[in-house]
Amino acid sequence: MSELPKPDELFSKIDHRPAPKGWMDTPVDIRRGIACYASNPKSVEYVGLPYPRQWSCFDEDWQLPENWKEIISKGFRERLDRFRSIKVFMDICVRCGACADKCHFFIGSGDPKNMPVLRAELLRSVYRNDFTTAGKIIGSIGKTFKKIIGARELDLQVLKEWWYYLFQCSECRRCSVFCPYGIDTAEITIMGRELLNLIGLNIDWIATPAANCYRTGNHLGIQPHAYKDMMDFFADDIEEITGVKVEPSFNKKGADILFITPSGDVFADPGTFTCMGYMMLFHYLKEKYGFDITWSTYASEGGNFGFFTSHEMMKRLNAKMYAEAKRLGVKWILGGECGHMWRVIHQYMDTMNGPADFLEDPVSPITGTKFENAKSTKMVHITEFTADLIKHDKLDLDTSRNDHLKVTYHDSCNTARGMGLLEEPRYVIKNVCNNFYEMPANTIREQTFCCGSGSGLNAGENMELRMQGGLPRANAVKYVHEKHGVNMLSCICAIDRAALPASMEYWVPEVDVTGVHELVANALILPGEGKRTTDLRSEPLPGMEDDDAE
Amino acid sequence: MRLNNLLAQGKTAIVKKWFVSAIDTYPSDTAKFLKRQKDPFANPVGRTIYRGLEALFDQLLEDMDDEAITSFLDPIIRIRAIQNFSPSQATSFIFFLKDVIREHTQKEVSEARLFNELLLFESKIDRLSLIAFNLYMQCREKIYELKANEMKNRTFRAFERAGLVSEIPADTPDLVNINICKEASNDT
Ligand code: SF4
Ligand code: SF4
Numbered sequence: 001m002s003e004l005p006k007p008d009e010l011f012s013k014i015d016h017r018p019a020p021k022g023w024m025d026t027p028v029d030i031r032r033g034i035a036c037y038a039s040n041p042k043s044v045e046y047v048g049l050p051y052p053r054q055w056s057c058f059d060e061d062w063q064l065p066e067n068w069k070e071i072i073s074k075g076f077r078e079r080l081d082r083f084r085s086i087k088v089f090m091d092i093c094v095r096c097g098a099c100a101d102k103c104h105f106f107i108g109s110g111d112p113k114n115m116p117v118l119r120a121e122l123l124r125s126v127y128r129n130d131f132t133t134a135g136k137i138i139g140s141i142g143k144t145f146k147k148i149i150g151a152r153e154l155d156l157q158v159l160k161e162w163w164y165y166l167f168q169c170s171e172c173r174r175c176s177v178f179c180p181y182g183i184d185t186a187e188i189t190i191m192g193r194e195l196l197n198l199i200g201l202n203i204d205w206i207a208t209p210a211a212n213c214y215r216t217g218n219h220l221g222i223q224p225h226a227y228k229d230m231m232d233f234f235a236d237d238i239e240e241i242t243g244v245k246v247e248p249s250f251n252k253k254g255a256d257i258l259f260i261t262p263s264g265d266v267f268a269d270p271g272t273f274t275c276m277g278y279m280m281l282f283h284y285l286k287e288k289y290g291f292d293i294t295w296s297t298y299a300s301e302g303g304n305f306g307f308f309t310s311h312e313m314m315k316r317l318n319a320k321m322y323a324e325a326k327r328l329g330v331k332w333i334l335g336g337e338c339g340h341m342w343r344v345i346h347q348y349m350d351t352m353n354g355p356a357d358f359l360e361d362p363v364s365p366i367t368g369t370k371f372e373n374a375k376s377t378k379m380v381h382i383t384e385f386t387a388d389l390i391k392h393d394k395l396d397l398d399t400s401r402n403d404h405l406k407v408t409y410h411d412s413c414n415t416a417r418g419m420g421l422l423e424e425p426r427y428v429i430k431n432v433c434n435n436f437y438e439m440p441a442n443t444i445r446e447q448t449f450c451c452g453s454g455s456g457l458n459a460g461e462n463m464e465l466r467m468q469g470g471l472p473r474a475n476a477v478k479y480v481h482e483k484h485g486v487n488m489l490s491c492i493c494a495i496d497r498a499a500l501p502a503s504m505e506y507w508v509p510e511v512d513v514t515g516v517h518e519l520v521a522n523a524l525i526l527p528g529e530g531k532r533t534t535d536l537r538s539e540p541l542p543g544m545e546d547d548d549a550e
Numbered sequence: 551m552r553l554n555n556l557l558a559q560g561k562t563a564i565v566k567k568w569f570v571s572a573i574d575t576y577p578s579d580t581a582k583f584l585k586r587q588k589d590p591f592a593n594p595v596g597r598t599i600y601r602g603l604e605a606l607f608d609q610l611l612e613d614m615d616d617e618a619i620t621s622f623l624d625p626i627i628r629i630r631a632i633q634n635f636s637p638s639q640a641t642s643f644i645f646f647l648k649d650v651i652r653e654h655t656q657k658e659v660s661e662a663r664l665f666n667e668l669l670l671f672e673s674k675i676d677r678l679s680l681i682a683f684n685l686y687m688q689c690r691e692k693i694y695e696l697k698a699n700e701m702k703n704r705t706f707r708a709f710e711r712a713g714l715v716s717e718i719p720a721d722t723p724d725l726v727n728i729n730i731c732k733e734a735s736n737d738t
Contacts, residue, residue, distance in 0.1 A: 023579075026577075031634060033632075033693075101583045101593075107592070107593065107595065108629075108633075110584070111577070112577050230709075440591045442589065442592060460698075460701060464632045467693070468632055472594055475594035476591055502696050505696060506693070506696065507628070
């Protein structure tokens, strides 16, 4: 026996055990499948951001401006002065590790630098070196001492590490829920990405949608006539399915309410079915109660990729919401199913582009409910609005039309943690579906796991990263699929609807993805509608097949 | 099959060691977490690997049903195929079992001359590795497919359904030969 070589020895040429090293001594290895492509210089230029150029993160030379260190250092200083939260977050972390294993990217990738505490340390180490007295004094003594206090100089390697790991954070804030000090690593990422943008380092999946949005009003660069064409087509589809012709209104001056939703709902499956859901709901409300709502082909995007670029870009792209509300002279704004759109509205809009004193405090024209929570922004989330309609028994519903679905609900990070919208979507789903199953408690509500592709990471080239980040969510879906036969994952976020289908296809292929208002519209009985034999996806409803076909 | 009995008795210890050596392919800070956290939703990687190895070991002790093996191996490979591993690193954990078993049974194998049984058992492990290789490739192919088709599937399909994509017409256009020489005239 002893003369047999150990299998382990046969492997000795292939290194499968990582060398134990401290994080600062582990050099960054920028991998394909994880990193996203650099921004198209045209997009950078179009929105007036600095240093547009063709570059690639896989090249040695990133074509940085000569004085890049100076620019970053100055930008860091400015932001420490400007955002008290950042200064506090830099100072107060005690490295207790409570956040360490809470990030879906760490859980799924196993890369220690995806622990939130280390992600923040990437910046904090430079902060200690450059902006604290201890860093300056000890730093002058030597490198070893620096390391002891966790300080290091900003050099090209550090910069590359920032770039690599700041684009492996979806700004989901899950880590902040577990931090005893409330440190929000998402804010650190937001600031870090802002710094990178100062020297022209962004990813294209963010830069180009932002530029498109600036030009045409939506991420895909779709012009008004195509926006309308698409919705006309949905109207035809709805007519085919229900026998009822819906007629959405566009850019109507003097309408009561303006509706703004992410363009993903209009242009990408399966969001398109959610869009049909809104159209049917609005039609129903118009017929029954004279509801007067209009869509805008100008404010044709609820999402805001400026949020993933800089505070200024976010403000600029957000401004069209109020501008359009003012132009059309509506009373208040209803917003569609989106995640980060709502974080921007809820946390920033009023301060950035408000006060919207030309709008009224939102009141449901049908139930008379005053949406007190939306008093400052004048903007109501559609699941709040619909939940209120159901609560007041204003909708005719045939829930059996969702009986072929066993539904679970994914809390989008931004609506759950960013604005506390937890009950309303559940209330709506439970009232339009008969089969609803929650995922395990430590994967939903405030503790929800990100879809894995938030904050602009929904590109194609980083599919491995997306699958890593999507694993904890998919793992919980798999559990309810195996336990209860769940076959539909519902959500109220356009990025979720774009990202989760790929995640499901890889991890739990038996489960599909839907928006909540698709489920609402499946159940909603439109005045004068014919017998429905299919759902909104034109898939046959079991037990409701066409009589003729029998 | 004396070796089998020996292995069946030592199952808990063997699976645990196998698990530890598989987890040690991760950086040490990560490995600590993967070993410690027992909640399957907080630690899907660690728990999936543990559960999978346990079930696979049972298969090795029994008849080796390919379908069952695939179902237990798939979740582990599916995870490691998208993590930061090379193909050999992703699947290496299977061979670690050989080490664990040799160590565990060294004394008995020499004393009772169970070499044949050991060889037989090891070739079962080799079969696992072949299945793992197939699964690994399937996972990678799925990833490439997702990369290639995602945009097309989601956005293009929506436009196409709406008839907003101009399709290539069925009839081919009439072609006229053109002579590109300077002095040629193409009047027809
Ligand atoms: S904000 Fe989310 S993605 Fe970013 S470090 Fe925290 S848990 Fe991870
Ligand atoms: S939980 Fe808070 S204090 Fe503890 S390491 Fe994480 S960020 Fe620092």
